[in-house]
Amino acid sequence: MTTLTLDEKISKYHHGDLRNTLLALGTEMLSEAGVAALSLRKLAQRAGVSHNAPYQHFPDKESLLAAIAEQGFRLLGEAMDSAQANPTYPDPIERLIATGQSYVTFALNHPAHYQVMFGPLNNDAYPDLKATSHDTLAKLINIVAALQASGHLRPTPPLDLAATIWSCMHGLSAILIANKLPDYIRTQRDAAALSATMLRHLLTGLLA
Amino acid sequence: MTTLTLDEKISKYHHGDLRNTLLALGTEMLSEAGVAALSLRKLAQRAGVSHNAPYQHFPDKESLLAAIAEQGFRLLGEAMDSAQANPTYPDPIERLIATGQSYVTFALNHPAHYQVMFGPLNNDAYPDLKATSHDTLAKLINIVAALQASGHLRPTPPLDLAATIWSCMHGLSAILIANKLPDYIRTQRDAAALSATMLRHLLTGLLA
DNA sequence: ACCTGAACACCGTTCAAGT
DNA sequence: ACCTGAACACCGTTCAAGT
Numbered sequence: 092m093t094t095l096t097l098d099e100k101i102s103k104y105h106h107g108d109l110r111n112t113l114l115a116l117g118t119e120m121l122s123e124a125g126v127a128a129l130s131l132r133k134l135a136q137r138a139g140v141s142h143n144a145p146y147q148h149f150p151d152k153e154s155l156l157a158a159i160a161e162q163g164f165r166l167l168g169e170a171m172d173s174a175q176a177n178p179t180y181p182d183p184i185e186r187l188i189a190t191g192q193s194y195v196t197f198a199l200n201h202p203a204h205y206q207v208m209f210g211p212l213n214n215d216a217y218p219d220l221k222a223t224s225h226d227t228l229a230k231l232i233n234i235v236a237a238l239q240a241s242g243h244l245r246p247t248p249p250l251d252l253a254a255t256i257w258s259c260m261h262g263l264s265a266i267l268i269a270n271k272l273p274d275y276i277r278t279q280r281d282a283a284a285l286s287a288t289m290l291r292h293l294l295t296g297l298l299a
Numbered sequence: 300m301t302t303l304t305l306d307e308k309i310s311k312y313h314h315g316d317l318r319n320t321l322l323a324l325g326t327e328m329l330s331e332a333g334v335a336a337l338s339l340r341k342l343a344q345r346a347g348v349s350h351n352a353p354y355q356h357f358p359d360k361e362s363l364l365a366a367i368a369e370q371g372f373r374l375l376g377e378a379m380d381s382a383q384a385n386p387t388y389p390d391p392i393e394r395l396i397a398t399g400q401s402y403v404t405f406a407l408n409h410p411a412h413y414q415v416m417f418g419p420l421n422n423d424a425y426p427d428l429k430a431t432s433h434d435t436l437a438k439l440i441n442i443v444a445a446l447q448a449s450g451h452l453r454p455t456p457p458l459d460l461a462a463t464i465w466s467c468m469h470g471l472s473a474i475l476i477a478n479k480l481p482d483y484i485r486t487q488r489d490a491a492a493l494s495a496t497m498l499r500h501l502l503t504g505l506l507a
Numbered sequence: 508a509c510c511t512g513a514a515c516a517c518c519g520t521t522c523a524a525g526t
Numbered sequence: 527a528c529c530t531g532a533a534c535a536c537c538g539t540t541c542a543a544g545t
Contacts, residue, residue: 214478262470270422296504
């Protein structure tokens with residue numbers, strides 16, 4: 092019977108970074124099997140920890156989902172940033188279109204994660220989630236405002252324009268994920284093409 | 300100890316219209332407490348029936364949800380129809396805008412129902428749901444095609460235009476339900492105004 | 508501070524049985 | 527054909543206890 096040092100005890104006992112592990116594995120389970128299949132008990136098991144350990148880091152399951160959603164908004168924001176930084180599109184309107192495409196692509200690549208981000212969570216109960224989703228919207232507002240300053244977009248309230256563009260991109264993403272436009276989109280390439288087409292329609296208007 | 304006639308036995312034993320009762324009460328529970336709170340057992344109890352009776356009418360919980368979603372698409376279609384038939388707007392473009400508003404209003408009036416309609420259900424597994432959602436989209440395509448024939452809208456593929464309008468309206472609805480545009484919408488009146496504004500932007504284009 | 512194990516109420520689903 | 531009751535595996539959450 093060997094006695095453990097305090098350090099050894101701790102290393103056996105403490106996971107070290109359980110919170111982040113739960114977020115990562117939770118996101119993994121989400122993409123493997125969807126929201127319905129994500130149980131706290133299975134997640135704990137996968138993390139190699141008792142089924143109660145997660146309660147040290149999240150007061151309940153919904154809080155875990157909120158944290159996962161928050162991370163999703165961060166990732167989505169990064170995808171938008173890198174589209175904006177892409178030097179392939181020197182024209183700012185083309186860059187806006189590429190940014191919209193990257194939004195839809197992100198959603199289609201992480202459908203379950205995206206569904207949690209816009210799912211039945213009560214946003215107001217999770218201030219961090221709310222703040223992060225606001226930051227993501229703010230990116231779009233900034234892009235729009237810059238395009239107004241350079242004379243590319245109409246000088247109406249930027250929040251209105253941003254909300255319009257966002258609604259369009261979110262709506263397309265959600266409709267595609269829910270598969271309500273079947274036999275329309277066969278490949279990811281199609282989705283990118285469709286989002287560009289839609290954004291061009293939106294920019295130039297639908298009227299004859 | 301009285302003996303029951305066959306009819307009496309049947310009337311005691313058979314609920315009569317359990318399937319529709321379950322759909323109606325399920326929708327009710329949905330609007331009272333959201334998807335998360337809708338359990339098959341509670342629903343059966345509310346219907347005054349054993350917790351297994353629902354299985355006579357639905358193979359599992361997901362099928363019940365699919366049937367509820369299907370009914371939602373029917374109601375949404377009816378809301379759009381009556382907006383189209385509203386004589387207040389003789390101008391067909393104004394009628395299109397009113398139809399878009401009625402879409403968003405429906406979604407905000409039945410948020411949990413709407414979330415089930417676009418939730419993580421596998422559309423392809425429920426042919427009736429798929430057909431009904433297609434019928435609803437077809438209404439919009441018909442409206443768009445008529446507006447193209449009358450020279451009001453651009454002669455591009457009507458499915459593209461319909462998908463663009465639908466994405467915009469669905470996106471706005473979903474973003475408002477998920478409360479991701481806080482401090483922006485305070486009343487239902489605001490939501491109707493915002494959807495009209497967005498549709499006008501969409502029709503005339505965002506470019507300067 | 509962080510984790511475990513036993514316990515509780517609830518859930519979806521199955522199955523044999525009743526009418 | 528339609529419904530019931532007992533049973534099963536699973537779930538989120540609580541609590542007392544361990545280190």
